[in-house]
Amino acid sequence: MKAAVLVFPGINRERDMARTLRLIxxxxxxxxxxxxxxxxxxxxxxxxxxxxxxxxYLRCGAIxxxxxxxxAVRAHASKGGLTLAVCNGFQIACEAGLLPGVxxxxxxxxxxxxxxxxxxxxxxxxxxxxxxxxxxIRVPTAHGEGNYxxxxxxxxxxxxxxxxxxxxxxxxxxxxxxxxxxxxxxxIAGIVNERxxxxxxxxxxxxxxxxxxxxxxxxxxxxxxxxxxxxAA
Amino acid sequence: xxxxxxxxxxxRITPDLVxxxxxxxxxxxxxxxxxxRTPTLTExxxxxxxxxxxxSYKSSKVHLRTLPxxxxxxxxxxxxxxxxxxxxxxxxxxxxxxxxxxxxxxxPYQGAATGVGGILRDVFTMxxxxxxxxxALSFGAPGHPKTPHLVSGVVAGIGGYGNSFGxxxxxxxxxxxxxxxxNCLVNAMAVGLARKDRIFYAAASGVGxxxxxxxxxxxxxxxxxxxxxxxxxxxxxxxxxxxxxxGDPFAEKSLLxxxxxxxxxxxxxxxxxxxxxxxxxxxxxxxxxxxxGVTLDLDKVPCREEGMSAYxxxxxxxxxxxxxxxxPEKEKExxxxxxxxxLDFAVVGETTPTKRxxxxxxxxxxxxxxxxxxxxxxxxxxxxxVSAAKPALLEAESVKPPxxxxxxxxxxxxxxxxxxxxxxxxxxxxxxxxxxVQRPGGDAAVVRVEDGPKGLALATDVTPRYCEAxxxxxxxxxxxxxxxxxxxxxxxxxxxxxxxxxxxxxxxxIMGQLVGCIRGIxxxxxxxxxxxxxxxxxxxxxxxxxxxxxxxxxGGVGVIDDFTKSATLAFKRAGETILLVGxxxxxxxxxxFLREICRREEGAPPPVDLVExxxxxxxxxxxxxxxxxxxxxxxxxGGLLVAVAEMAMGAGLxxxxxxxxxxxxxxxxxxxxxxARYLVTVPAAKAEAVFARAREASVLVTAIGTTGGDALTIxxxxxxxxxxxxxxxxxxxxxxxxxxxxxx
Numbered sequence: 001m002k003a004a005v006l007v008f009p010g011i012n013r014e015r016d017m018a019r020t021l022r023l024i025x026x027x028x029x030x031x032x033x034x035x036x037x038x039x040x041x042x043x044x045x046x047x048x049x050x051x052x053x054x055x056x057y058l059r060c061g062a063i064x065x066x067x068x069x070x071x072a073v074r075a076h077a078s079k080g081g082l083t084l085a086v087c088n089g090f091q092i093a094c095e096a097g098l099l100p101g102v103x104x105x106x107x108x109x110x111x112x113x114x115x116x117x118x119x120x121x122x123x124x125x126x127x128x129x130x131x132x133x134x135x136x137i138r139v140p141t142a143h144g145e146g147n148y149x150x151x152x153x154x155x156x157x158x159x160x161x162x163x164x165x166x167x168x169x170x171x172x173x174x175x176x177x178x179x180x181x182x183x184x185x186x187x188i189a190g191i192v193n194e195r196x197x198x199x200x201x202x203x204x205x206x207x208x209x210x211x212x213x214x215x216x217x218x219x220x221x222x223x224x225x226x227x228x229x230x231x232a233a
Numbered sequence: 234x235x236x237x238x239x240x241x242x243x244x245r246i247t248p249d250l251v252x253x254x255x256x257x258x259x260x261x262x263x264x265x266x267x268x269x270r271t272p273t274l275t276e277x278x279x280x281x282x283x284x285x286x287x288x289s290y291k292s293s294k295v296h297l298r299t300l301p302x303x304x305x306x307x308x309x310x311x312x313x314x315x316x317x318x319x320x321x322x323x324x325x326x327x328x329x330x331x332x333x334x335x336x337x338x339x340x341p342y343q344g345a346a347t348g349v350g351g352i353l354r355d356v357f358t359m360x361x362x363x364x365x366x367x368x369a370l371s372f373g374a375p376g377h378p379k380t381p382h383l384v385s386g387v388v389a390g391i392g393g394y395g396n397s398f399g400x401x402x403x404x405x406x407x408x409x410x411x412x413x414x415x416n417c418l419v420n421a422m423a424v425g426l427a428r429k430d431r432i433f434y435a436a437a438s439g440v441g442x443x444x445x446x447x448x449x450x451x452x453x454x455x456x457x458x459x460x461x462x463x464x465x466x467x468x469x470x471x472x473x474x475x476x477x478x479x480g481d482p483f484a485e486k487s488l489l490x491x492x493x494x495x496x497x498x499x500x501x502x503x504x505x506x507x508x509x510x511x512x513x514x515x516x517x518x519x520x521x522x523x524x525x526g527v528t529l530d531l532d533k534v535p536c537r538e539e540g541m542s543a544y545x546x547x548x549x550x551x552x553x554x555x556x557x558x559x560x561p562e563k564e565k566e567x568x569x570x571x572x573x574x575x576l577d578f579a580v581v582g583e584t585t586p587t588k589r590x591x592x593x594x595x596x597x598x599x600x601x602x603x604x605x606x607x608x609x610x611x612x613x614x615x616x617x618x619v620s621a622a623k624p625a626l627l628e629a630e631s632v633k634p635p636x637x638x639x640x641x642x643x644x645x646x647x648x649x650x651x652x653x654x655x656x657x658x659x660x661x662x663x664x665x666x667x668x669x670v671q672r673p674g675g676d677a678a679v680v681r682v683e684d685g686p687k688g689l690a691l692a693t694d695v696t697p698r699y700c701e702a703x704x705x706x707x708x709x710x711x712x713x714x715x716x717x718x719x720x721x722x723x724x725x726x727x728x729x730x731x732x733x734x735x736x737x738x739x740x741x742x743i744m745g746q747l748v749g750c751i752r753g754i755x756x757x758x759x760x761x762x763x764x765x766x767x768x769x770x771x772x773x774x775x776x777x778x779x780x781x782x783x784x785x786x787x788g789g790v791g792v793i794d795d796f797t798k799s800a801t802l803a804f805k806r807a808g809e810t811i812l813l814v815g816x817x818x819x820x821x822x823x824x825x826f827l828r829e830i831c832r833r834e835e836g837a838p839p840p841v842d843l844v845e846x847x848x849x850x851x852x853x854x855x856x857x858x859x860x861x862x863x864x865x866x867x868x869x870x871g872g873l874l875v876a877v878a879e880m881a882m883g884a885g886l887x888x889x890x891x892x893x894x895x896x897x898x899x900x901x902x903x904x905x906x907x908x909a910r911y912l913v914t915v916p917a918a919k920a921e922a923v924f925a926r927a928r929e930a931s932v933l934v935t936a937i938g939t940t941g942g943d944a945l946t947i948x949x950x951x952x953x954x955x956x957x958x959x960x961x962x963x964x965x966x967x968x969x970x971x972x973x974x975x976x977x
Contacts, residue, residue, distance in 0.1 A: 009575060113664060
């Protein structure tokens with residue numbers, strides 16, 4: 001696995017992400033500054049981490065999506081390269097046209113930092129192969145604008161094509177609006193693009209990978225990716 | 234002496250103008266003697282900025298000197314941007330707490346946000362990467378019409394800044410009392426980590442060294458912020474909104490990364506952030522601390538607005554700015570790093586051998602002042618003070634509570650001060666950086682240091698109603714409770730930062746509170762080897778002549794060698810023995826029970842026996858670190874039964890408790906607030922061994938019950954269901970903030 005973690009001004013979970021990648025894959029990721037026009041040679045996973053790129057000014061992710069490095073990311077993705085976009089990364093990926101839809105203000109209008117329960121809808125993607133389909137995992141969220149919204153047609157397509165990978169659920173896996181932390185359409189927490197190689201998700205699996213600090217339910221995602229990409233690579 | 238321009242359009246310096254600048258006639262007289270002529274408007278502004286209470290500590294300094302500030306772990310005590318302690322392995326913990334009370338009342342979101350920004354800057358100015366924030370918030374009565382607006386704005390502001398900056402806000406406290414109507418308190422604490430041999434200080438060194446301005450541009454915001462914070466409020470508080478600064482956490486995050494990068498590259502000789510009184514205070518401090526003069530050329534200062542005068546530039550409190558002395562040979566390298574982060578970089582002056590502070594603008598000298606007298610030789614007062622008479626003891630036997638024990642517990646646990654503050658801390662990102670071991674809601678937060686196994690325990694504490702009743706005992710108690718909270722998670726308490734919030738020091742009774750609290754803090758810090766390494770004083774917290782409750786917030790830092798051994802307060806399993814450490818006399822005076830259930834705020838507060846504190850705390854810490862205690866919790870507001878309830882709610886597991894002893898009225902046993910107490914649970918089989926250890930250590934330990942079931946049960950009382958307690962505990966704040974409690 002040869003990961004590249006993008007760094008935009010105002011991004012603040014890049015260190016959490018780098019530590020998790022290192023911990024699970026054993027390889028140090030490259031930190032790529034937003035003005036770069038190319039990814040390091042051999043990059044097989046691009047990670048767009050969380051934070052407040054450009055202070056979330058204008059719209060979340062809007063400015064970062066137009067950074068020079070994003071052309072390289074689009075090229076990487078269009079060739080089928082794996083791309084993981086978490087939280088602000090998800091917002092950036094939507095703004096960059098890598099994923100459909102948009103992340104609006106949370107339904108209750110407040111920033112929420114809380115552990116949530118996600119149902120893994122399918123396990124046959126490189127991002128979710130570390131889990132069983134239907135498994136419920138507990139990971140934290142920390143965002144003010146994670147309310148996934150798209151037009152009805154897009155949502156129908158996402159659902160029809162099985163592109164919703166993670167959904168907010170009750171601890172027992174049942175759909176329950178009380179556990180839809182931000183009011184997302186269909187309780188969507190994470191989706192993939194048409195080709196299945198770009199995942200965007202609001203919660204932070206990278207913050208739940210050690211038993212001594214929180215929990216370990218986030219490990220599956222990274223372990224699955226490392227396996228898919230071959231640990232030694 | 235240089236010829237000083239008075240400025241073409243400058244107003245005449247009249248007594249009214251002097252008074253508007255907050256300078257008292259005797260202070261102005263002293264100013265005239267110092268410079269031997271009438272000051273220019275810019276100079277008057279500079280004096281007003283440096284000699285106000287907020288920057289000069291003129292009323293408190295003589296008393297602050299009595300605080301213990303040294304200890305084997307102390308690397309840097311008060312007087313720098315933040316305190317620094319040695320936590321071993323070549324690492325230092327840098328921390329400080331500071332108030333942003335007045336701005337937060339006027340403009341809660343920006344006031345609180347820039348409070349967080351300011352304290353973070355204090356910490357990273359010293360070369361530390363911030364790893365955690367905490368806060369201590371005091372709001373007016375829940376029923377006051379402004380309170381929900383302030384809570385909502387302050388919490389959103391703290392979250393808005395900290396979340397975006399990328400530091401976890403891991404703990405704090407929230408209280409309500411009518412004495413904070415019209416003057417809420419926002420005390421923010423930041424904690425950072427640095428290499429012990431890479432700490433940066435403010436003192437400039439070397440003559441002719443370039444002084445560099447870094448960060449955001451200077452605008453017209455926050456002019457006279459520090460002077461505003463040094464005066465009481467009247468009815469016109471809202472009119473002071475323009476004195477509140479506007480925060481930009483994005484710029485601050487960039488500033489952090491840029492500063493740490495140039496520090497790592499060895500470019501920095503001295504660094505000072507621009508906080509209160511902005512450019513003035515930072516430049517004066519760098520010079521005064523280094524025994525050097527400073528000349529500034531304001532034409533070089535990056536400005537956000539056109540046509541700013543020298544006066545405005547010198548007094549602006551625009552945020553996210555730094556002043557540095559750089560190694561001349563590294564200047565280009567530093568500039569490139571700042572440009573990369575999209576920040577301003579400008580050489581705006583130089584150090585001189587003259588010990589004068591000279592400000593030029595548009596080719597003219599706008600100020601020429603002696604730098605030492607502005608800075609470390611500012612005026613000092615020994616203000617008259619009177620200590621309030623000690624209140625009479627309140628005998629529990631004389632109290633006739635209107636509710637039984639079970640009803641009282643269910644009411645107390647859902648009362649504004651004791652209820653869950655989840656609504657607040659869920660708006661703070663408390664897990665970012667991936668090191669939060671114990672999240673908010675426990676006795677102290679625990680964060681992992683780098684990759685562990687070392688951890689830091691962090692807590693903020695004070696019980697203002699105790700301080701009001703007896704300043705000395707209240708000061709002691711604030712320190713003792715903080716020490717106890719750190720101990721209750723298994724940490725060794727190392728040092729504190731104090732944030733002293735009081736009313737108008739020109740009133741002898743307020744001064745008496747300040748002096749009494751400081752004496753109490755000093756005594757407790759000495760006895761517990763818990764030195765004060767940084768702090769802040771906020772006076773004039775009065776509105777229309779009514780002062781806040783004396784509120785000396787204490788922020789403590791402790792270390793635990795292996796964070797995986799830290800204790801949490803939740804019960805762990807059924808059938809364990811619950812042990813009470815410390816003596817229970819049923820002290821009901823100034824208790825939450827007396828206030829919330831009996832509607833009385835009277836009596837003497839519980840005395841703090843510091844020897845007992847130390848012995849009991851050391852005993853509990855050893856039980857935790859030896860792996861004997863499965864849960865631990867300190868006793869504070871609400872006393873014994875509230876503490877048991879918190880442990881039960883944490884686990885969703887009840888407890889069967891023994892009846893109160895016959896010599897203490899039941900309510901006083903369950904809700905009295907005797908100090909130096911803890912609850913621990915141990916496996917039943919280990920209880921005897923604990924008693925043996927207790928006898929050896931001369932510590933009083935009593936078995937008070939056993940964990941299990943779905944309710945708290947006490948012989949002769951109705952069962953208190955844990956689910957009901959939880960509902961009350963979690964229910965109040967969200968309902969209140971949703972406007973569902975019109976009579977709150």
